[in-house]
Amino acid sequence: MTSHHHQHGHQHGHGHGNVPAADFDWDALAAHLEHEADLRAGAVTEAARWLSGLAGDGTAGAVRRILDVGSGPGVIAGILADTFTTAEVVAVDQSAALLERARIRSGGRLGTRQVDLPAEFDKLGEADLIWSGNAIHHLGDQQAALASLAGVLRPGGLLAVAERGLPARFLPRDFGLGRPGFQARLDAAHEDGFSTMRAELPGSTAEIEDWPAMLERAGLTPSGTRTILVDRPAPLDRPTREYLHTQLRRLHDQLADSLLPEDRDTLEALLDEEAPTGILHRPDAFYLSAMTVHTARRA
Template sequence: MSAHTGHQHGHHHHGDGEAGQDIDWDAMAAHLEREAELRAPFVTEAVAWLRDLLAAGGRDPDAVDRLLDVGSGPGVHSCLLAHAFPHAEVVAVDGTPSLLERVRDRAAREGLAGRVHTREAQLPDDMGGLGTADLTWTSHVVHHLGDQQAALDALAGSVRPGGLLAIVERGLSPRFLPRDFGIGRPGLQSRLEALNEDWFTEMRLALPGHTDTVEDWPAMLARAGLTYAGTRTFLIDLPAPLDASVRTHLHAQLARYRDTLTDLLEPGDIPVLDALLDEESPTGILQRPDAFYLTATTVHTGRAS
C-alpha cells in the first residue's frame, strides 16, 4: 500500500501503478513528490479545519501528541502535519521503502527528524500494529484496497477517543487546458477523464478481495463505528502562466496518459498528446502560455467516541 499509488480517482494518478506492471519507483516517487508539493496549500487548509474540528470535539489541538499518515508516499503531507501540530510525533506509514527514505530525507531537511518517523506496513493487514493516534490521515489510499469498508474499519480502530479519521478521496479532476486549445478535436481532457473512469473501474475490479461499495463516505465512516464529523472540499487554482515545476508535473502526467491509455484513445487524440509532450514546441505543455491548473480535493472525517 502506497499513498497515491496509481491513484487519485477523479484526479491525477490513473495509471500510476497498475497491478501486474513493473513500476519505476524513482520516477514514481519524483512524480508523487512534485504533485504533493503542488497540492500543499490544500493540505494546509485542510489541517487548519481539522484543528478546528478537534477543538469542537473537546480536544486541544496543541495537546495532540501522535498522528498517523497512512499511505504517506514521499512524506510531504507528513511534514505538513508535523508543522501544524508542533508537539506531535507523526508516523509516516507506507509499503514502499524508497518512498519512506524520501520521508526521512524531507523530515531532516525541514528540521523534523526528531518528530517524523516511518513505518513500513501494508493496509489493512498491518494496521493493528501501528498503535493509536489523535488524528489518522490517509490520502487516496482506500480506493486502492479491494474492500474499502474493511479498510475504513481498520483505520477507525487506530483513532483515540475524541480523535479524528480524515479520508482524502475524490473531488474534481484537474483541468489544465482550455476546451479548445488549437490542436485536434476540442474536449481532450473530458475524453481523458472518461477513459480514466473506465480505467479506475477495471483497476478496482482487479484488486484482491474486491467488494462492491457504494462510495457514501459519511455512511461508510458511520459503519466503521465513527461519528461523522463533516466533509469539505479544497480548491487548488493556479492561473496561467504556470511556473516550470507545475509544467513539469503536467508533462509527466500527460506522458502517463500516453503510455497507459494508448489502446483506448481515439486515433486522433494520440498525435495531440504527442504534440503536448513535445518539449521544444511552443504548443507543448512545457511552453504554451494558456496552461493552468485547477482541481478540488475532498476530505471526509469521522470522530471516535
Template sequence: MTAHRHHEDIDWEAMADQLEREAELYADFLGDAGEWLRKLRGDDPAVRRVLDVGSGPGVVSCHLARAFPDAEVVAVDQAAGLLERARQRAVEQRLAERVRTQRAELPEQFGELPKADVVWTSHAVHHIGDQQAALEGLAATLRPGGLLAVVERGLPARYLPRDIGIGRPGLQARLDAASEDGFNAMRAELPGTVATVEDWPGLLTRAGLRPAGSRTFLTEHPAPLEERARAYLHTRLARTMEQSGEQLDAEDRATVARLLDPQDPAGLLRRVDAFYLTATTVHTARAAG
C-alpha cells in the same frame, strides 16, 4: 480490453519526484486542511500522535507536523524508498525529531499501526479491494475521540483550455473519461475487491465512527505555470496514456503525442496557456470518546 497496470505493478519509488511535485502543487490546500483538522479535533485530550497512512515521500506528513506542533507524526507507506524520502524531507524542514516512518503492507498490517489521535489518508483507500474493511482498519487505530480524515477522488483536475488549437476541442473531457474507465478496471483487479457505493460519510458511519463533516478545498494555479508544474503535468499526461490511452481514438492519440513532444511548440512543456485547477474533498469522522 484497455491496457492498464495493477497497483501492485506500479513502481511507486520510481515516482517519488512526481509524487513530490504533485503534493507541492497542493501546498495551500494542505496548509488549510491541516488548520481545519486542528480546529475540528480540538485539544482535549491533547493530540500526541498523527498517522499519515499512504504517506509517499512525506510532503503531507510534514504539513501535519506543522498543524499539530506537539504531536509525533508517523508516515506509513509500503515503499521503503518513499519513506527514506520522507525522512530526508523531515530533516530538511527541521522536523526530524517529530516525524518518523513505519513500513506497512496494507490491508494485512492494519493491526500493527500504532494508536493515534488523528489519522490522515489520501487516495490510498481506493487501492485496497474492500474499501469498507480498509476504513474499519483505519478506525481501529484511533484513540477515544480520535479523528479520521479521508481524501478520495474529488473533482478531476483541469489544466488545458477546451480548444488547444490542435486536434478536436474537448480533449480534457475525453482524457477524464478514459482515466475513469482505467480506474474502474484497476479496482476490478484488486485482490478481494468489493463493489462499494462511495458514500464516504456513510462508509465512515458503518466503520463505527461519527461523521464530523466534509469540506472541499480549491487548488488553483493560473497560467502561465512554472516549469516544475508543467513538468508534473507532462508526466501526468504520459502516465494517463500509458494506463488508459487505448481508449482514445487515433486523432486524440495523435494530439496527445504532440502535447508530449518536448520539441513541439504546441507541446505541454512549452504552452503558456497551461494551468492547474481542481477541488479536493476531505471527509472526517470521530471515534467515540
C-alpha cells in the same frame, strides 16, 4: 499503496494523480509524487488547519499521535507536523524508499513505519488523528479498510480521508489541437481504467462510494466534509509544466490504446518537448483541481 495523493482524484495526489494501475512502481515515481504533493501543499495546509479545529488541538495534548496512512514521500506528513507542533507524526507506507525520502525530507522529525496493508493494520498503533489521502482506493475492500483505521483511533480521535474530489484541468476546452473536449474524453478513459484497477485488486469489493456513509458504517460519527481548490493560473512555472508533462506521459503509457486515434495524436503533440504547442511551452496551460476531505470521529 501510497498517496498520490490523487487526486482522485486522484483526487490522488496522491496522491498519484488519479492514474489507474494495480501495480505501480511507487519508488520510481517518488519525485513525481513529491511534486504532486508540493503542488497541493497550500490546500493541504488549509485542510490541516481545519482538522486542528475539529480535533480540538489547543487543548493540552488533544492530539498526541498522528498517522499519515499511504504517506508516499511524506510531504503531507510534514505539513501535519507543522500544524500539530506537539504531536508525534508517523508516515506510514509500504515503500521503504518513499519512507526514507520522507525521513530525509523532514530532517528526521517524522517517524516512519513500513506496513503492508491491508494485512498489517494491527501494526499501526493507536492515534488521535489519522490522515489517508488517495490510498484507501488501492485496497480491495474499502469499507473493511475504514473499519480497520477506525479501530486504531483513540476515543475522540479523528479520521480524515481525502478521496476523489475533482480531476485536474490544465487546458481550455478548445486549445487548438484536435477536437474540443479532449480532457473530458481523457477523464472518461481514465474512469474506465480506474474501475478496471479496482476490480483487479485482491479482495475487490464493490462499494457505493458515499464516504460519509462508509465512515458511519465503520463505527464513526461523521464530522464534516470540505473541498479545497488547488489553483495555479496560467502562465505556469516550469516545475508545474514538468509535472504535467510527466502526468501526460503516464496517461499516454496507460490509456493510449483506449483513446480515439485523434486524441492519441493530441496527447502526443502535447508531449512534444520542442513544439510551442507542447505542454512545456503553452501560454494557456494552467492547473486547477479540487481536494475533498471527509472526516469522522470515534465516540
